[in-house]
Amino acid sequence: MPELDEFSFLPAQAAALGAPVPTVSRVDLSLADGRRLSGLRWGDAPPAVTLLHGAGLNAHTWDTTLLHLGLPALALDLPGHGDSSWRDDAAYVARVLAPDVVSALQTWAAGPQVLVGHSLGGLTAAAVAASRPDLVSRLVVVDITPGVDPSAGPxxxxxxxxxxxxxxxxxxxxxxxxxxxxxxxxxxxxxxxxxxxxxxxxxxxxxxxxxxxxxxxxxxxxxxxxxxHPAADPTPPDAVRAVLASTGWDDLAQVEAPVTLVRGERGFVTAADADELRRRVLGADVRTLSTGHNAQEEDPAALAALVREVVTDTAL
Structure with missing residues (x-):
């Protein structure tokens, strides 16, 4: 039996969807400080969509969504995840991660991207769009806002x-x-x-x-x-809480591209959180899927359809 690699699962996934097996390759970028940024290039043409995963995940979280989408795409491993290098300072916050994503877009994208980000990737995508509006044509944020309380998660x-x-x-x-x-x-x-x-x-x-x-x-x-100290609070610090910096609202306010928030009915973003985003980001489009936090894994077909709609609207 041949040894498994990261692409061994794709044929069965594609067959289950009745989709062709796409060309997917791993790409790596050497950063100025010696770290490596890695990702997956879907298709042979320049990407139309770039996707950023959430904390604790990696670029493969988008596999089934991208099989449904059927468009050339770039899925990145954020620093500290997948095949990308860990940060010595463990600074996994949006504004620190954003410059690495900018480097990736400058290297692998031929034009402004529909930038899709889930959770930590969504906040990072907002920071990218705010700092480099020339690289982002549309911003899609999946089940995260800067006001979300991560302790509400499972x-x-x-x-x-x-x-x-x-x-x-x-x-x-x-x-x-x-x-x-x-x-x-x-x-x-x-x-x-x-x-x-x-x-x-x-x-x-x-x-x-x-x-x-x-x-x-x-x-x-x-x-x-x-x-x-037996009287101390026994609750361990939440490693995810650090990524939800208040600067996220500042980033979203500076985004020039149209913004779409996709929230899961059982996810982290409540209806009140979505209303707060509408209040702060004028013209933001809010969509709700019947999923939990990881919409890309729970209902990849619905998320792919939404992303395809955004890509089509952007091309008009």
Whole structure:
């Protein structure tokens, strides 16, 4: 049996949708400070759409959405995720990440992009659009606003990433994900684990993304502090909270491109959050899908249809 690689799952995914198997290749960019930014190029033509994933995910979170979309696209691994380098300062906030995305667009895109960002990727996309309006024709933000309270997210996700940071096999990690009710079917969980983990030189398996390691360190520090100070608040710091800087509203206010917010009915963005975005970003279009936070994985067909509509409107 041939050894699996990151593209081994695409033929079965495409067949399930009745879609052709696209040309997908990994691209890498060496940044000025020596870090690497990585991504996936879909199709042979210059991308019409660039997509940024959320915290703890990677470019492959968009695979099924892009199979439905059928357009040339660029899906990036944000710094600290996927095959992109971790940041030594662990500064995974939108305005810090945005310059790397700008470098990617200048290198791989032939013109202004429909820029789609989920969660952390959405805030980063807003920072990109605010700082470089010449690179962004439309902004689509998926289930995030700067006012969202990340503690409203599923507690099991935070507990899951606050656990061990390495395992003997990927099967152990799949079992852990399923025990937390994550990953969907066993097959989907196995695919997700394969694409979001790596085997170290010592043979142990670890998450590719830095957030799992930061969350575990924060949880351990909180436990140590509670042991030393029993009266202290035992709640561990939320590694995701740091990405929701108030500057996100400033970025959105400076975006010149039309803005679309896609919220999941069971996601992080409430109706009140959406109303706040409408108030602050005049003319913003708000769409609601029957999904949770990860709309690109829960209803990729609906999200792809919405993105296609935006691309078509932009081309008119």
């Amino acid at each position: 507690a099991q996700i935070r507990a899951f990433f606050a656990g061990p940071t390495d395992w003997a096999t990927r099967d152990e990690l799949v079992e852990r994900a399923l025990s937390f009710g994550l990953g969907g079917s066993p097959e989907a969980a196995a695919r997700g684990v394969f694409l979001n983990s790596r085997v170290r030189e010592d043979g142990r398996v670890e998450w590719k993304h830095h957030f799992a390691h930061l969350a575990a360190a924060a949880a351990n520090a909180a436990q140590d502090d509670t042991a030393a």
